[in-house]
Every structure is written in structure tokens, then in C-alpha cells.
Amino acid sequence: MAKHxxxxxxxxxxxxxxxxxKCEACGGWNTVVEESGAAGPLAGPAATRPSRAKGRVFPLQALTGESREPPRTLTRNGEFDRVLGGGLVPGSVILIGGDPGIGKSTLLIQVAAALAxxxxxxxxxxxEEAVAQVRMRAERLGLAGAPVELAAETNVEDIVATLSQxxxxxxxxxxSIQTMWTETVESAPGTVSQVRGSAQALIRFAKTHGTALILVGHVTKDGQIAGPRVVEHMVDCVASFEGDSAHHFRxxxxxxxxxxxxxxxxxFEMTDRxxxxxxxxxxxFLAGRDMATPGAAVFAGMEGTRPLLVEIQxxxxxTSLGTPRRAVVGWDPARLSMVLAVLETHAGVRLGGHDVYLNVAGGLRVSEPAADLAAAAALVSSLTGSALPPESVFFGEIGLSGSIRPVTQSSARIKEATKLGFSKAFCPNPSGEREERSPASIGLAHVADLAARIAGTRRRAAAE
Known part of the structure; x- marks a missing residue:
């Protein structure tokens, strides 16, 4: 039968x-390309196909004497192990994406050398690189003596055969996975069929032999991992390597x-080693901050299970323009528009005739709603010209009614702030659930309370 x-x-x-x-699924223009029929894992003559035998079923609970899953393997890189959940799991597949030159290959050669x-x-x-190029990078990093096996190959069948020895x-x-190709797919390397087929063959080997597999993926202009979405569903972990060339951390x-x-x-911090x-x-993130400058608030946030303090400026x-400018770096612009509307409507803070610039110091991108209160405090502080208390942190979600809503893990945020020398925490009022709170926490119920406190601080400073 002819292939269509x-x-x-x-x-x-x-x-x-x-x-x-135009693709009807994603809306992309000129992204639909003709590809020949791909051979699946059961393609080929009928005589060579495996029989369709019934599969076995297993009980949910572990049987007596049954071997448990092997323990995780620590890579000797604490930050990398933290992201993975405590180390490499045998047979797991990890997909890492990031912009070109961000440091993906550098990080992975360091992890590989430490583990070897x-x-x-x-x-x-x-x-993408020859063996000599990888060796040169290892020499620059001082890892030339690590017993890592290197290879420059793109054929998946040859790679699997080598790893099986x-x-x-x-x-x-x-x-990276975009450069791999398999003989079972009749299309050029980098196409959707090749990426999917190559990933499937490599993942099958990893699951069968218990090898932890890390796949490096290219990213698009929007920062999304290039290639079909199905690859992200096939792997166990998807991680993105973020950073800015203007900052030294990743x-x-x-x-x-x-x-x-x-x-x-x-x-991670990018160094010469x-x-x-x-x-x-x-x-x-807090290094070098000017505590006496208006418009700077310290936000006590959470990234996964880690509390993190960052300055919002x-x-x-x-402005003399008819339409004031709104510029945001590191935060959601729609979130800023909402906070500005709430401040003007419910707190009497007039910002319609002002340009507003908001920046998360250090290049970090904050996405959780708990940053609303810190952003509002920085905006009111800049408008009134009064500096916020240097020993205070802010966190809380602002509703459209102006109310300040509770957020999760308040105790962990306050504990991290106390450890770094902050004695006050402006946060939502305690909810009905029992949660340990620090005596230094100052509960706020409405954005008007926040604006009044900042205005009162300015009046006291002027009186003194």
C-alpha cells in the first residue's frame, strides 16, 4: 500500500x-510542512512484529520481599538536585531548555563530571559540537580529568547500540534532541516526526536499562521548548534554564x-570557572540595595518550596503625555494594571497622570499573586516620596475590592525574612486556619490601610 x-x-x-x-491548533503561519509517512515502533514486515500477547497486571501495594525502587543518585550539585526533587531517579528522563549561550552545556558537563x-x-x-570542542570546554572549567565518556553522534540507533555496551x-x-535522527522516520532531522521518534527510542532505552537521561532542547522566540508538545508529555521532568546576559546569575x-x-x-552564578x-x-538579590530610597519594597516570595526575598522597585x-506609560520588567503587566486600578479606586491614590515603571531587581521574574502588596507599597512609596521601613518585607494578594487576601506558606516567608535580619512583615490578616505567625507580622485588611500607613510614615518624618 502506498504511503500517503x-x-x-x-x-x-x-x-x-x-x-x-495557518495551523488551526497553534495559530502559526507557514509552519505546516509535508512529511513522509513515519514508521512507528511496530512498523515493518508482519513476521518481524511482536505478537500481541495480553499484558500483565500488578497490585497497587508492594508485595512482601519485592525490591523497592533504587535510591536517588546525588549529582554533587545541590541546586541541580533541589530542582530534580532530591537527585536523579534511575530511568527518569529530563528535558532542559534555554536560550542559546545561557549555559546549558556548561551546567550539564559540570554535573556529568561530578557524577563520573x-x-x-x-x-x-x-x-552539535565535536568531541574536541567539548574537551576544550571541560579544560576551561578544570574538568579535563573527569572520566566522562564523550561522543559526537546524531544517529539514535548508533547511540543506543553504544550505550548498551x-x-x-x-x-x-x-x-540536543533537535539534532537527533532515527532510521525509522523518513524526514529531515529537526522535524516533528524525527524529534518525536528519536525521543521515543531514547526514552525506551532509559526506562529499560534504568539510565537517567537528560535531553537538551532548543527554545523558540517566546522561550518555549521547540518541537512537538508531545515530547514534554513523554518525559518525567521539564526544566527551563533562565537568565539574562546583563546579570551574572542563572x-x-x-x-x-x-x-x-x-x-x-x-x-547559579556565572563565573570564570x-x-x-x-x-x-x-x-x-538584595545585595547593594539602597534602603533610604523611596519606591523600593522587599517582597517575601516562594519559588517552589524555597522562600526567596527580592526587591521590587x-x-x-x-507625565505630559495624553496616555501615561506603563513599563514592567520581571512582572505581569496585566497584574500591574489591576493593582493601579485598585489603588486609584479604593485607596485614593491618583496615578492617572503619572508614568509608572516597575522592576524586579536582579532580573528575576515573579509570577505569584503574593507580590501584589509589595508592588503596591513600592508604587505608593514612590508617589509620596517616603521611603519604606528598611527592616520590613511585604507579601499578600490584592483583590479587585481592595481587600488583601491571605497567601500560602506565610510562616516560611516570615521565617526567611527573620533569618536575614528583617523584623517586620506587612502581610494579610490571619485566616481562620491555624498558622504560626511572628509577633513582628503586621496584618493588613485593605489597601487603604497600606496607603494610610505609608502616608503616616511620611508625615512623621516631616514632623521630625
Whole structure:
């Protein structure tokens, strides 16, 4: 039977029976490309296909004497292990994406070298660089003596055959999955069919032999991992490596993790010897802050299970333009518009004739609603010209009615602030649930209370 060509979207993986200028699934233009029929895992002559025997079922509870899952393998990189949930799980598959030059290969060669130095078999396979290039990077990082197995190969069948020789590797790194190709798929490397087929073959090997597999993925302009979404569903953990060339730190953030908490982050600092761990990132983000400057508020946030303190800066300046400007870096612009509307409606803070600039210091991106109170405090402080108390932190969600709503893990936020020398915490009033609160916490019920406190601080400073 003749194979009928299919048309696949290179952005989302949607399949059509004819060419289309616009993908109906993701809305992308000119992303639908013709691909030949791909051979699946059961493709080939009928005589070579495995028989369709009935599968076995297993009880949910473990049987007596049954071997349990092997313990996690620590990579000797505390921040990397934190993101994974405590180390590498045998047979797990991790997909790491990030902008070009952000440091993905540097981080992975450091992790591979540390794990190999502990007596484990580790294989690093590069589809973009030659072996000599990988060795040069290792020499710059001082890792030339690590017993890491290197290879420059893109054929998946050859890679699986090499990894199957001898004992199964404890860790295998594929850099990157977009450069891999398999003989069972009749299309060019980098297409949706090739990425999906290559990932499926590598994941099958990892699950069968208990090898932890790390796949490096390219990203699109929007920061999303390139290729079909189905690859993200096939892997156990999806992590993104974030950072800015203007700052010297990098953040590894887990968006999906079947063996640990999601939204966990690991913080690294880029140095001349590679990426160094930052065990206390709050000190890094708060370093060099000017405590006497109006418009700066310290936000006590949570990233996964880790409390994190970061400074939110605001600048409110009069404008002569008909439409005031709103510029945001590191926060949701829609969230800023909502906070401005609430302050003007329910707190009497007039910001309609002012330009508003909001920045999260250090380049970190904050997404949780608990940053509303800190942003509002910074805005009111900048408008009134009164500096906030230097020993205070802020956290809380602001509703459209102006009420300040409770947030999760308040005790952990206050504990982290106290550890770093902050004695006051402006936060929502305690909810009905029992939660340990610090005597230094100051409960607020409405944004009008926040504006009144900041205005009262200014009047007291003027009287003195």
C-alpha cells in the first residue's frame, strides 16, 4: 500500500491531510510542512512484529520481599538536585531548555563530571559540537580529568547500540534532541516526526536499562521548548534554564516533575570557572540595595518550596503625555494594571497622570499573586516620596475590592525574612486556619490601610 504524505505543524505537532497556510491548533503561519509517512515502533514486515500477547497486571501495594525502587543518585550539585526533587531517579528522563549561550552545556558537563568522578559511568553525547570542542570546554572549567565518556553522534540507533555496551550508564546526556535522527522516520532531522521518534527510542532505552537521561532542547522566540508538545508529555521532568546576559546569575526552574515539586528553582552564578551554586539566593538579590530610597519594597516570595526575598522597585513620575506609560520588567503587566486600578479606586491614590515603571531587581521574574502588596507599597512609596521601613518585607494578594487576601506558606516567608535580619512583615490578616505567625507580622485588611500607613510614615518624618 502506498504511503500517503502527511502535513505536520513544526510548532505544535498537529497533523493534517493537506497543506495549510495557518495551523488551526497553534495559530502559526507557514509552519505546516509535508512529511513522509513515519514508521512507528511496530512498523515493518508482519513476521518481524511482536505478537500481541495480553499484558500483565500488578497490585497497587508492594508485595512482601519485592525490591523497592533504587535510591536517588546525588549529582554533587545541590541546586541541580533541589530542582530534580532530591537527585536523579534511575530511568527518569529530563528535558532542559534555554536560550542559546545561557549555559546549558556548561551546567550539564559540570554535573556529568561530578557524577563520573564518583565512580559512575556517565556518557555525554553531543550532536552539535565535536568531541574536541567539548574537551576544550571541560579544560576551561578544570574538568579535563573527569572520566566522562564523550561522543559526537546524531544517529539514535548508533547511540543506543553504544550505550548498551557494558554496564548501563548511570547518566546519559543528549545535546540536543533537535539534532537527533532515527532510521525509522523518513524526514529531515529537526522535524516533528524525527524529534518525536528519536525521543521515543531514547526514552525506551532509559526506562529499560534504568539510565537517567537528560535531553537538551532548543527554545523558540517566546522561550518555549521547540518541537512537538508531545515530547514534554513523554518525559518525567521539564526544566527551563533562565537568565539574562546583563546579570551574572542563572535560574534553573522546573515546570513539570513527576518525582518532585514543580516550580522549584536552583540559582547559579556565572563565573570564570563555570556555574557556581548560590545556596542563599536572597542575599544575592538584595545585595547593594539602597534602603533610604523611596519606591523600593522587599517582597517575601516562594519559588517552589524555597522562600526567596527580592526587591521590587517602582518609579512614579509626572507625565505630559495624553496616555501615561506603563513599563514592567520581571512582572505581569496585566497584574500591574489591576493593582493601579485598585489603588486609584479604593485607596485614593491618583496615578492617572503619572508614568509608572516597575522592576524586579536582579532580573528575576515573579509570577505569584503574593507580590501584589509589595508592588503596591513600592508604587505608593514612590508617589509620596517616603521611603519604606528598611527592616520590613511585604507579601499578600490584592483583590479587585481592595481587600488583601491571605497567601500560602506565610510562616516560611516570615521565617526567611527573620533569618536575614528583617523584623517586620506587612502581610494579610490571619485566616481562620491555624498558622504560626511572628509577633513582628503586621496584618493588613485593605489597601487603604497600606496607603494610610505609608502616608503616616511620611508625615512623621516631616514632623521630625
Amino acid at each position: 504524505p502527511t502535513f505536520t505543524c513544526q510548532s505544535c505537532g498537529a497533523v493534517y491531510n493537506r497543506w495549510r497556510g 568522578s564518583g565512580g559512575n559511568r556517565v556518557t555525554y553525547i553531543s550532536g 557494558g554496564p548501563a550508564p548511570r547518566l546519559a546526556v543528549i545535546d 535560574i534553573l526552574r522546573a515546570a513539570k516533575n513527576r518525582f518532585g515539586p514543580t516550580d522549584e528553582i536552583g540559582v 563555570g556555574l557556581a551554586e548560590v545556596p542563599n539566593p536572597s542575599e544575592l 517602582a518609579l512614579v513620575a509626572p
